[in-house]
Amino acid sequence: MEKRVYETLQETLFYEKMDNGLDVYILPKKGFHKTYATFTTNYGSVDNQFVPLGKTEMKRVPDGIAHFLEHKLFEKEDGDVFQQFSKQGASANAFTTFTRTAYLFSSTDNVEKNLETLMDFVQTPYFSDKTVEKEKGIIGQEIRMYDDNPDWRVYFGAIESMYHHHPVKIDIAGTIESIAEITKELLYECYETFYHPSNMLLFVVGPVDEQQIMQQIRDNQAKKSFPQAPEVKRFTYEEPSGVAEKKIVIPMHVQTNKCFVGIKAPSVPNIGEQKLRHELAFHVLLDYLFGKSSPHYERLYREGLIDDTFMYDYTEEREFGFALVGGDTRDAERLAAEVQKVLQSFSADAVQKDEIERVKKKKMGAFLRALNSPEYIANQFTRYAFYGASLFDILPALSSLTLDDIAAVADSCFRDSQIAVCEVVPKGQ
C-alpha cells in the first residue's frame, strides 16, 4: 500500500493496485460520521462503438445502453440491491456521465458490510429478458421527465449544436426508440468489456482504518476470477474542430427564455498534467469574464439579461472539451449576442495581472470548500485519475497558472468557428 501525504491540505491518501488491475484509493477523514465509497468504471454514454471483449470487430450498440446497464445492475435474481443497502443502513445510488458509470453508497454504520455489498453487486451481473423489458418503462419515464425540462433541453441542445458526429451530442439516457433495442445479450457484452477490474477504480473516503479496509478489498477481489483483458479498443470519432450548427432554437411551453452559448475546444491535450492545466485555465478565464465581480456580469445583470440562474462551466473529458455560458433571460437573442461579443473582443493584453491573481485566489478557496465534501473528493478524484491527473494537484497547478496559459485558451477557442448557441423560447413566438 502506497501512502501519499499532502502537507498543505493535511490529507493522506492510500493507494494500491490489486492483482486483477483494480485501482483502490482510501482517504481517511476524521470527525465525519459518514463513509462514502464509489466504484466506477471508465465507461460512459459516449462509448457506443468498441471492440467487445474476445472479439475483433468494432461494434455499434444502442444509445443509452451504459445508463440502462447502470439501472439494471441493481437488480439481482433474489431482488433489489437497494433493499440490501437500506437493511444495512446505507443509502446507495449510481450515475452515468459521458465517460463514467459510478456506483456508490454512503453510510455511518456497517461500513464493511456495505463495502462488500458494493463490490459484490457491481461484480455479479444478472440480466433477464423480463427485467430488461420492465426497465424500459421506468427509463422511458426518466426520458419523458427530461423532455419536459427546459433546463435540460437547452443544455443538451447547446451540446448538440457544437458536435457533428461525436456521441457526446446524444442524451446520456438515449431515446425511447434506442432503448427499445436493448437486450440482455447486449448488456452482458457491454458489461464484460467495460466492467473488467482493470478498467475500474474504487474510492473510499470517511472515518475508516485504511489497513483494515484495504485488506478487506484485497480479500474480496482475490476470491473472484476475471479473464485476461487487453485495454478496451474504443472507436475514435473523426470530429471536425469547429461547431456543427451555429444556432438551435427549441420552442417549448415556457414563460422564460433560456439561452446557452457553447464554446467548443478544437482539441484538448491528452496528457493528464496538461489536461488539468488546460481545464483550470479555462475555468479561470470564464470566471474572469463572467464571474459576479466582472464588469460584464454587472452590466448584463443590470440590463436584466441575466439573473441568478446565470452560469458558466467548462467540461473536459477524454477527447473533447466544451464550455457553456448562459441561463434564463428575457431576451435570448440579445444575451447570445452579448456573450459572443465578450468572447470575441477578449484580448489577453488588456488583462491586469492582479485580476487574474484574484480569480486564482477565489478558485483556491472554492477548492478547499469542495474538500469538505466526501462526494466531491471521490467523484472528482476518479474523474481526474481516469484521464491521468490528480485532484490533489489542483492547488499547485492553480498557483503556477500564468496569463499565457489563459491567453492560449482564448486564442484557440474564442473564434467564430468554435461558438454555437441554443435557445429555448416560448412556443408561438
Next chain:
Amino acid sequence: MVDEKITTVGPVRVHMISTNKYKTNTLVWKMKAPLAKETVTLRALLPYVLQSGTADYPSVKALRTYLDELYGATLNVDLTKKGEDHIMTIRIDVANERFLPEQTPLLEKALQLLADLLFRPALEGGRFVEDIVAREKQALSQRIQAVYDDKMRYANMRLVQEMCKGEPYALSPNGELEDIDAITAERLYRYYEQSLAEDELDLYVIGDVDEEAVLAAVKRRFSLPDRPQPSRAPLASAKARGEINEVIERQDVKQGKLNIGYRTNVTYEDDDYYALQLFNGIFGGFSHSKLFINVREKASLAYYAASRLESHKGLLLVMSGIEPANYEKARRIIDEQMQAMKNGDFTDEEMEQTKAVIRNQLLETLDTPRGLVEVLYHNVVSTRKRPLNEWLAGTDGVTREDVVRVAEKVALDTVYFLTGMEGATENGKAGV
C-alpha cells in the same frame, strides 16, 4: 455528537459549533417572522437587496471583488417556510487560512462583512439604492416565473396552493408576483428596519473557531434592540376534514405529474413525531419504500414516486411522474400503499430497515455545515426542543403500533394532476 453552545447577545441567539473537520468556516444568519400575505414579498426581496452592496462596497461588483479577495468567500441568501413561519437566511462561508499560504484572519473579516450587510447596507438619501431595488425586483419576478417552467416544482407548488387555500402556508416563500410592482426603495427600507426590530434572530457559527473571540466580535458588531418573545399562532387549517379536493390541470407536457397531499395531524411538537418519520420512511421516503417498490419497480409506471413530510405544518406530500394514461392505475396503487400502512401491513424487517436508514440520513446530514444548521434550527422553529441524541433514541424506540396509530391519523386532502392536452384522463375525474 454535536456540541452546540448557545449564548444570547441582546436579541440574537448565537449558536457556536466548534469542529475541525472542515476546511472552511461557516456563518449562517436567520431571521424569522410569521408567514403573511402583507410581508411575504417584502421579505422575499430584502435579503437580495442586502447582498447587493454595503456602505463600504456599494455595488455587486465591489462586494464580489472583496469576496474574491477573501479567497473566494461565498455569500448567498435564501427564503424558506417552516410551518407558518417565513425565514430569511444569509450564509457566508470562508476558507480556513490554516490551509492557505497567506495568514489573513478570514473569519473575522467574514463576521465584519455579515454585520455590514445587515447594519450598514448601501444607501442613498436614507433609503436603499433605487437602482439596486429596481434590479432585484426584476430578478424576483424572474425567480417566481421560473417555477412555471420546472414542472416538478410547479406541481409541488400547485398542490400546496390548492391544499392550503386560505391558510398562510399556501404562500410561496419567494413572494407574490403581483405585489412586486408596488414595492419602493423607501417602503422596503422601512420594512428592513421593522424586521431588524421585530424578527427572531439566530446566528450559527460553525468551524475551527476561537469561541471567545467570535462572541466578543458579535457583541461589538451586532447591537440590536431587545424585543418581546414572539407569540405563536395556532396552525391554520381552513378545510373541514373528510372533504377531498381533486384538481386536474392541463398543459403542453409529455409526462403527467401526480401529486397527492395528506394532512398528518402529527407535527414536530407531538410525541408521535418519530413515529411519523418512520411512517413516511416505510411509505415513500426512500428507495426501499412502498411507493418506490410498487409504483416504480413492480408496476414500472414511474421513474420517481416518493413522499416527503413538512413536519411543522403537518403535511405528507406524494409526488410522481407518470404517463398521462396511467393516472387511474397510479392512483390506485398509491391508495393501496396508504391503506396497507393503516392496516399495519408492513414487516418488522421494513421497520428495522427504515430505522437504520433514518439514523444514517440524520448522521449524514450532520456532516455538512448547512445540513447541521437546518437540523438544529428545527428547535428554534418549534416550541418543542429535541436535542440531537434524542433523535436517535426516539427513532429506535418507535413500535409498529406507534406507526399504525400515526397512519390512522393521516388523512387524504388533495389530489393534483398536471397532465397533457389530450383527453387521456377523462375517466380520472369520476375517481373521487
